[in-house]
Amino acid sequence: MMYWNGGWAWVTLMPLLWIALIGLVVWAVLRLTQHSAGRHDATDDPRKAPGETPEEILDRRFASGEIDGEAYTEARKRLADHRPGPR
Template sequence: MMYWNGGGWAWMAFMPLLWIVLIALAVWAVVRLTHHTAPRDGGTHRGPAPRETRETPEEILDRRFASGEIDADTYAEARKHLAAHRPRPR
């Protein structure tokens, strides 16, 4: 086997390192391009922040009445109760 003027040992040491770097770069690229979920690092992603929507008590009551879980009397009574106990704006 003929090496380039005795420099073969350098290539033998360099080639495994080159392959490790190339494989790591490919794995990083695949993860970077396919990872679409929110990050677990506290929100340092670049996209818009996901909005957490929470139903208000009135919306929950409306949904339950619309689906038939509660009747009209219970709905009206619960609406009155919610209106009486609504927090006052400051």
């Protein structure tokens, strides 16, 4: 009789352990397949180029009215001055 005092705990914990293990495997598979399918944004890997160039972002912000014409012109000039060119 002394051996069965903690038996109910194992009967309860074993199914929970298996559910957690299966959930972890499913999560890992989904996470890996999403990255291999290319469903991640540019912030996942800083070496990869973002979807928009700085000029495209500037154009979009100007078109949406976030910045005025003067700020747009100045920003375009600064971007052109800091663009690496052939040496």
